[in-house]
Amino acid sequence: MLLVRDSDLARDLGMRLSNLRRQVQGLQRAGKLQSPVREIEEPTTKPGPKTRRVLLFTPEQAQTLRTWRRTVSEIGSEVYFIQCTVTKLVKVGKSTDTKLRFDTLAATSPTILDFRGSWPGTRREEAILHEHFDADRHHGEWFKETLELMGCYEKRPAWLRA
Numbered sequence: 001m002l003l004v005r006d007s008d009l010a011r012d013l014g015m016r017l018s019n020l021r022r023q024v025q026g027l028q029r030a031g032k033l034q035s036p037v038r039e040i041e042e043p044t045t046k047p048g049p050k051t052r053r054v055l056l057f058t059p060e061q062a063q064t065l066r067t068w069r070r071t072v073s074e075i076g077s078e079v080y081f082i083q084c085t086v087t088k089l090v091k092v093g094k095s096t097d098t099k100l101r102f103d104t105l106a107a108t109s110p111t112i113l114d115f116r117g118s119w120p121g122t123r124r125e126e127a128i129l130h131e132h133f134d135a136d137r138h139h140g141e142w143f144k145e146t147l148e149l150m151g152c153y154e155k156r157p158a159w160l161r162a
Contacts, residue, residue: 003038004062006055013069021055023068026097033064079121079129081153086111089142090149092133094126117153128160 010020027033038056057065080098082091082105095101098118106113129152130137136144143149151157 003056003058006057009057009062009065013065015069020065022100023096024055024065026100027064027068032068033061035061037061077120077122078118079126079156080118081116081149083114083116083145084109084111084142085114087138088145089138090116090145091141092126092129092143092149092152093141094121094123116150119154119156121156125156125160132160 006020007017010017013020015023024033024037028037035058040054040056041051042054043050044052077094077096078098079092079094080101082093082102083089084091091105093101098115102113102115130141133143133146133149136146136149138144
């Protein structure tokens with residue numbers, strides 16, 4: 001049986017290898033990628049470690065990931081709100097695994113972060129929120145907390161129609 005290498009699949013999907021691996025973990029936790037992915041150690045010629053971990057996918061697993069990639073912006077993603085307790089800035093983002101995203105941000109943040117809320121949403125809705133709150137943008141996806149933004153934490157605002 002011909003197996004698909006992680007680097008080839010990531011390139012086909014237009015993703016970074018690290019993002020593909022995180023998504024594989026999320027899909028396996030959610031039970032959407034049933035059979036286990038094979039993992040091997042492969043020698044490398046680059047400076048640093050002598051081997052690198054390579055994930056191998058069956059054609060069926062690769063197809064599952066391709067299907068997931070096509071539908072991820074519309075199905076299974078959430079718009080989330082995470083706040084820095086020190087600066088009170090709020091990150092408005094989109095993820096298919098908000099718990100993993102929060103854990104990743106919290107692990108790398110020099111300050112404590114609080115998860116404020118999320119709701120099912122698309123990349124387009126996230127972009128509309130960014131545009132709507134642009135006057136309150138501090139940097140990147142981080143915004144000053146306003147009453148209007150706080151009203152978005154638990155439910156999609158009525159004015160937002162993607």
